[in-house]
Amino acid sequence: MAASMCRRVFPLGRKFTRFTLQNACQSTRCTYSTAETSTETQVEVPEAKYPPIVPPLFAKTAETKEYRTKLIIEGINDKPTATEMIYELSKRQSWHYNIFPRCFHYSFLDLYKHCMKTVIVEDLPKQIVELANSPSVESAAEMLKPHVMDCILQQQLYVYRYKGDPAKRDSTAGRQTMENVMRLLLAGLAGDFHHLRDSQIDQDVVVKSFWKRDETKFQFTGNPLFLIRTKEPLPEFISRDDEQLCIGEVPSWSYAPENVSVFKQHINPVCFPGFKIGNPFTYGHTQIYMSEFNRKKCAENKTLEEVLMGIGMSSSFGWLNGLALYQMYNPYRDVTQPMTCQTIVTDGSNFSFFCYQLNTLGLCSRSADNPLRNVCWYTPDMKLYGDVQDGRIIDFNDDVLKQTIAFLLNPTMPLEK
Amino acid sequence: MALFHTTHQAATILTRCLPAVSSQLLFHRGYRPEVLKRGIEKNKQKKKPLHRVVEEMLGLEPAIEQPPRVELPNNHPQYSNRVDFGPENPHYHDDVAYLFTHDVSLQEGVKQALWLTKSKLMGNGQMPNQIQDLTTSLEIPDMDEKVEQSIRQCRQYDTVNKFISMKRYSFTTTMALIRLCSLLGPQYSDILSRAQAPNYYVSASWTRENNVIQVRGRPGMLMTSKNPLQPLAGLDEIQQTSDHTLETFYPLAPTIDLRTCYVYKDNYNFPGFHDGYPFPHAHTLFMYGEYDERQAEKINARGIMFAFANALCRAKLQYGTEEMDLPTPFVTQCVVTNGVNFSYIHVQLNTLQLDSSDGLKNMVWLDADSALYQDMYPPLLKIRRTKGNRKTDRRYIRPLVRRDPELGCRELDVDVFRKFLACYLNGAVN
Numbered sequence: 001m002a003a004s005m006c007r008r009v010f011p012l013g014r015k016f017t018r019f020t021l022q023n024a025c026q027s028t029r030c031t032y033s034t035a036e037t038s039t040e041t042q043v044e045v046p047e048a049k050y051p052p053i054v055p056p057l058f059a060k061t062a063e064t065k066e067y068r069t070k071l072i073i074e075g076i077n078d079k080p081t082a083t084e085m086i087y088e089l090s091k092r093q094s095w096h097y098n099i100f101p102r103c104f105h106y107s108f109l110d111l112y113k114h115c116m117k118t119v120i121v122e123d124l125p126k127q128i129v130e131l132a133n134s135p136s137v138e139s140a141a142e143m144l145k146p147h148v149m150d151c152i153l154q155q156q157l158y159v160y161r162y163k164g165d166p167a168k169r170d171s172t173a174g175r176q177t178m179e180n181v182m183r184l185l186l187a188g189l190a191g192d193f194h195h196l197r198d199s200q201i202d203q204d205v206v207v208k209s210f211w212k213r214d215e216t217k218f219q220f221t222g223n224p225l226f227l228i229r230t231k232e233p234l235p236e237f238i239s240r241d242d243e244q245l246c247i248g249e250v251p252s253w254s255y256a257p258e259n260v261s262v263f264k265q266h267i268n269p270v271c272f273p274g275f276k277i278g279n280p281f282t283y284g285h286t287q288i289y290m291s292e293f294n295r296k297k298c299a300e301n302k303t304l305e306e307v308l309m310g311i312g313m314s315s316s317f318g319w320l321n322g323l324a325l326y327q328m329y330n331p332y333r334d335v336t337q338p339m340t341c342q343t344i345v346t347d348g349s350n351f352s353f354f355c356y357q358l359n360t361l362g363l364c365s366r367s368a369d370n371p372l373r374n375v376c377w378y379t380p381d382m383k384l385y386g387d388v389q390d391g392r393i394i395d396f397n398d399d400v401l402k403q404t405i406a407f408l409l410n411p412t413m414p415l416e417k
Numbered sequence: 418m419a420l421f422h423t424t425h426q427a428a429t430i431l432t433r434c435l436p437a438v439s440s441q442l443l444f445h446r447g448y449r450p451e452v453l454k455r456g457i458e459k460n461k462q463k464k465k466p467l468h469r470v471v472e473e474m475l476g477l478e479p480a481i482e483q484p485p486r487v488e489l490p491n492n493h494p495q496y497s498n499r500v501d502f503g504p505e506n507p508h509y510h511d512d513v514a515y516l517f518t519h520d521v522s523l524q525e526g527v528k529q530a531l532w533l534t535k536s537k538l539m540g541n542g543q544m545p546n547q548i549q550d551l552t553t554s555l556e557i558p559d560m561d562e563k564v565e566q567s568i569r570q571c572r573q574y575d576t577v578n579k580f581i582s583m584k585r586y587s588f589t590t591t592m593a594l595i596r597l598c599s600l601l602g603p604q605y606s607d608i609l610s611r612a613q614a615p616n617y618y619v620s621a622s623w624t625r626e627n628n629v630i631q632v633r634g635r636p637g638m639l640m641t642s643k644n645p646l647q648p649l650a651g652l653d654e655i656q657q658t659s660d661h662t663l664e665t666f667y668p669l670a671p672t673i674d675l676r677t678c679y680v681y682k683d684n685y686n687f688p689g690f691h692d693g694y695p696f697p698h699a700h701t702l703f704m705y706g707e708y709d710e711r712q713a714e715k716i717n718a719r720g721i722m723f724a725f726a727n728a729l730c731r732a733k734l735q736y737g738t739e740e741m742d743l744p745t746p747f748v749t750q751c752v753v754t755n756g757v758n759f760s761y762i763h764v765q766l767n768t769l770q771l772d773s774s775d776g777l778k779n780m781v782w783l784d785a786d787s788a789l790y791q792d793m794y795p796p797l798l799k800i801r802r803t804k805g806n807r808k809t810d811r812r813y814i815r816p817l818v819r820r821d822p823e824l825g826c827r828e829l830d831v832d833v834f835r836k837f838l839a840c841y842l843n844g845a846v847n
Contacts, residue, residue, distance in 0.1 A: 144609070147609045147610065150610075150612065150695045150696070151612050153695060154612050154614070154690075154694065154695065154696065157691065157693075158690045158691045158693065158694040158695075159614055159617065159689070159690060159691075160617075160618050160687070160689050160690065160691065176614070176615060179613065179615070180612055180613055183595070183596075183599065183613060184609060186596060186599055186602075187599035187602035187608055187609055188602055188603070188609055189602075190596075190599065190600050190602065191600050191601060191602050191603040191604070192603050197558075197600060200566065200567075200570055201593075201596060202570070202575070203589065203592055205575065205576070206576070206577060208577065270577060272577045275570065275574040275575070276573065276574040276575075278573070278574065279569070279570060279573075279574045280566075281566075391693055
């Protein structure tokens with residue numbers, strides 16, 4: 001009302017305001033005293049603390065993008081249980097490259113090495129080699145050898161099978177041989193060694209896990225014949241500070257994985273290392289994979305060794321990665337201690353042995369400066385026996401049996417509290 | 418050719434004798450078959466080339482030679498496995514044989530299996546005394562805890578899916594319990610001289626009151642051993658069985674529900690392994706599968722039949738096909754399970770004189786359906802309204818079932834595992 005009256009008295013354009021003018025007049029009036037008081041005391045004013053300046057959440061800048069991912073990662077790492085953490089990681093569908101243990105494409109191994117950031121070393125680690133030559137393993141092998149030979153003879157000679165596809169028949173024979181041999185080894189050894197006595201064994205389960213490498217996501221799916229899980233972890237094979245093996249780079253793969261027949265799918269990734277969350281046997285000890293493919297064809301193509309290496313390496317990494325996720329580690333929170341497992345790849349007569357040490361899970365582009373890499377030791381293919389002739393096994397290889405027993409007898413390390 | 422100026426004309430003349438049917442109607446379903454046939458023939462006539470029409474009308478020889486029509490066989494002899502089941506088959510018999518396979522369920526259950534195997538049921542639903550002694554004496558360190566952990570793994574943690582099928586957990590439970598039993602390997606080293614044969618084949622044949630009876634098939638996993646099992650009943654008890662009369666179920670024939678076949682091999686006994694097998698004796702047959710309480714008796718009967726077949730085929734291969742009383746009885750065991758309920762069957766084969774119902778009988782001990790743990794529990798039901806009308810639609814109320822978090826551990830009965838352990842270690846303990 002007052003403003004309109006004022007306007008009537010002093011006509012001025014509508015666009016101009018008078019308030020600033022009035023305020024200026026008031027300030028000149030000076031209604032309060034400006035003289036200094038004599039009783040002044042110096043009050044220490046605390047320095048002002050402001051909340052950190054955060055970039056706006058929905059802007060389209062690099063800063064905001066970084067901030068948003070940081071929030072997401074914090075959200076993942078703050079989850080109290082493994083179930084919630086894995087749900088948080090896998091709730092969103094996205095493109096995942098399916099990794100299976102077996103791949104027959106030429107030079108697929110470079111992709112596998114890159115996506116798991118693994119270096120492959122020939123020969124097994126020192127401890128295992130020493131253990132395989134120790135007297136306890138030798139005595140056990142001596143005790144079990146005749147029984148193992150009988151079981152092999154049973155499957156190869158005496159069991160009546162359907163005449164069908166010979167490849168299928170061989171693979172079932174190998175599978176059943178391995179089941180028999182494992183039953184024998186466990187019956188002979190499990191009672192005396194506490195880590196085997198307090199272990200759990202899964203037969204014919206599915207193993208699944210997922211990870212991220214340089215913004216590319218991968219989903220592993222494997223089907224092992226046996227998984228041996230323990231309550232205590234295996235000791236590390238070498239120290240993580242080892243500069244020769246554990247620190248360094250792996251050859252990069254700058255091509256599309258489709259080039260080596262690894263294809264992608266739009267899925268929710270699944271993490272399942274042979275058991276659901278809640279089972280107390282959470283550490284991997286040994287796993288056995290059947291190599292049910294045409295070895296002859298692979299040998300003709302000169303890819304047999306690569307294929308076997310691919311099976312051993314990918315299955316070990318996939319399993320350990322799943323176990324690490326269950327222990328609340330994830331790509332953004334690296335493992336505090338290296339995790340290890342042992343893998344046997346066999347078709348009943350040919351055996352390849354693998355030891356794997358998972359040094360790091362930080363494979364994605366956020367941890368690009370991570371110097372660590374994972375290590376996989378392997379032995380090339382070895383024959384358990386030469387041939388079966390006239391109802392007898394020829395050229396039985398004791399070293400393979402010893403190596404298998406050494407894997408089983410590798411003692412676990414007590415948990416640090 | 419001068420008779421017909423155009424093809425059109427020829428066609429009209431040829432089809433004039435037929436009743437008029439619109440060819441479009443042929444596409445309709447439900448046309449009367451004779452009319453349909455007529456229509457199809459008419460269409461065929463229409464499609465014929467003119468020279469063929471003329472040749473057929475005048476009875477001339479074909480100007481253009483037709484290639485002979487060859488009927489192609491739909492299967493290749495190299496890849497076909499079909500067998501002639503008629504009288505041309507070399508194994509054809511005029512008399513019928515009664516066949517028992519894995520998918521035959523006997524109407525009268527255990528009683529019928531006892532008649533077919535000429536056996537007497539012993540032990541009043543208990544295991545034999547020797548095995549009962551083993552149940553009390555054998556012990557694994559931390560047994561209760563280990564059994565519980567194994568069952569939890571099989572029932573709760575095993576697969577990616579929320580619900581684990583009975584087919585899966587019956588298999589895994591059996592294997593886990595076998596692994597627990599083998600923890601006693603260092604003490605009783607005889608369990609090393611065994612082998613397991615999953616999905617093995619067995620067949621045995623005998624005659625019973627002039628009926629040829631055969632058991633064939635792949636019942637489950639067989640544990641074979643190098644040493645035979647000791648007899649479960651002494652000579653006195655064996656002699657006493659001759660007083661026993663077998664139960665019949667008149668008016669039903671005792672061979673009811675068995676499959677009849679005319680093509681079979683005479684006296685075909687095959688234990689599933691070729692000659693020279695290092696583990697010649699059948700120790701235990703593990704039959705795991707998917708069944709409920711209503712089918713339990715039939716599955717137990719199946720267990721008796723196959724355990725008996727394991728013993729009989731070995732006896733017949735050793736002593737020939739003559740009818741005689743055995744000098745040393747053959748003993749085998751069978752464990753039938755669906756993961757929760759366990760039945761323990763022990764069979765002692767005393768005689769091969771199976772044709773007549775008089776004389777010595779064989780023996781069967783059956784400890785049926787002892788539950789390892791309680792699987793039935795009050796499920797948490799939440800009634801939830803779903804799509805549809807309450808009055809018209811049954812989907813209106815849907816129960817929401819939650820699984821028991823203590824699944825597999827309610828009222829855990831370790832005595833059932835003790836029986837399993839005793840069966841497994843029978844023969845290894847001196």
